[in-house]
Amino acid sequence: MSGMPTAFTHRLAVRFRDCDMLGHVNNAVYFTYLEQARLAWWRHLGSGTGFPGANTVIVHASFDYRAPAFLNDELDIRVTLAGIGRTSVTLTYEVVNAATGQTLGEARTVNVTVDGSGTKTIPVPDHTRALLNGAGNPA
Amino acid sequence: MSGMPTAFTHRLAVRFRDCDMLGHVNNAVYFTYLEQARLAWWRHLGSGTGFPGANTVIVHASFDYRAPAFLNDELDIRVTLAGIGRTSVTLTYEVVNAATGQTLGEARTVNVTVDGSGTKTIPVPDHTRALLNGAGNPA
Amino acid sequence: MSGMPTAFTHRLAVRFRDCDMLGHVNNAVYFTYLEQARLAWWRHLGSGTGFPGANTVIVHASFDYRAPAFLNDELDIRVTLAGIGRTSVTLTYEVVNAATGQTLGEARTVNVTVDGSGTKTIPVPDHTRALLNGAGNPA
């Protein structure tokens, strides 16, 4: 998906509740999977339950569905740091069936950094840039 | 279900996301329906998004499933005030298919009133008792 | 968002379960709202619970978040037919706070038409094109 290295990989299992009447994971649930991977990465960076060193708000999320995931599948959500702008951080994701290695989807999110009120965009702090550019887990 | 009058009826529509691989509403989702009805009743009593006149914590929830609900069904969630104890409020519910009148399930929840910390049980305030015993919507 | 007319508007209410620890509707839940609007439109076109006149699979979904939605907000999900390709149907959406008229987000989905096996892409049937190009509800 990208020439950049995967920053972090989060593994999770598909729950029965994640699936819909069509018998596979519902399209909206993949955004929950992205969220889990993003938060796991940030927690790995020492930021507790939030974004490292700043408040943040999601402004964009997109997903390209390639193949379905099914009940009990184990999925690897691979997060890549695609870019840090003046006030935003762009991540790309690859969702992979952990057993077969098949890519099930590719995704992208954009977060902006905001002040304490959560409404005013602020520049990405240097501390946050340094953390995000640092090492993730071994892919 | 009870000789007591229904305090409040909340109508909602079954979403696609509420259904599971078996083609009907998932068993856990009914507790979300109860929550919606409970909150709608409390909001009707003028309490904003919370319990009228006190903080509260749920300590028990149970559901007896009689018949399935399906995509796009409109459901009436009928809430009855079953009893107010020293520190708890017990509600019973009937989930009814609005089109057919069929009872799909019966339920019960118990909430206790707590102090601002959310951890210490306190007596149900008189103001709350008066509100809950007051009139709901016309059934 | 587009020069094209809104094909269909679906109104829904934000549930407590739709909100997350940040106190507003979770980013993934908007895709459930899009799904509800899409299915309501197709049902309006006489197609029962599926796509009118063909099987379909979602291959892309994206959302641009402008402003948060909160518990009990009523939202209008406005669906526009952005285009019908040889094997795909592109819809755009605007999510609007029904009380204030504020746009909370804009979205886009792409569905492809597939054969009965659900795995082989087929051309969009003429019958489906005619239905989708027909009138929706009054905006």
Next chain:
Amino acid sequence: MSGMPTAFTHRLAVRFRDCDMLGHVNNAVYFTYLEQARLAWWRHLGSGTGFPGANTVIVHASFDYRAPAFLNDELDIRVTLAGIGRTSVTLTYEVVNAATGQTLGEARTVNVTVDGSGTKTIPVPDHTRALLNGAGNPA
């Protein structure tokens, strides 16, 4: 909770999406956790994604909430076979914080066995009784 041995323990992690505006796991989500544990046990017994050796429908679920679970908590869902009746199987559950050993809640579900149509109750097959009474995982 019971003098009977735990048949099966399923470990899972709390997702961000499982939590609500109050900052902890939503009351309805615990029923999804019970479902995951139940299905994991049945899968362990060799039954694929369903009940071992028969179709089944849930007719009762209840939960007694003792203490909250929070984002990223690892939980052990301990399933005990409480009893097998002529046409029903009763399970009890204990939800435990895996790190602290604290019991967060206790639960109970009743499933009835049904014929292929899913609507007519049938006796629990001998094969199913034998499987359920057999060994689970080491607690």
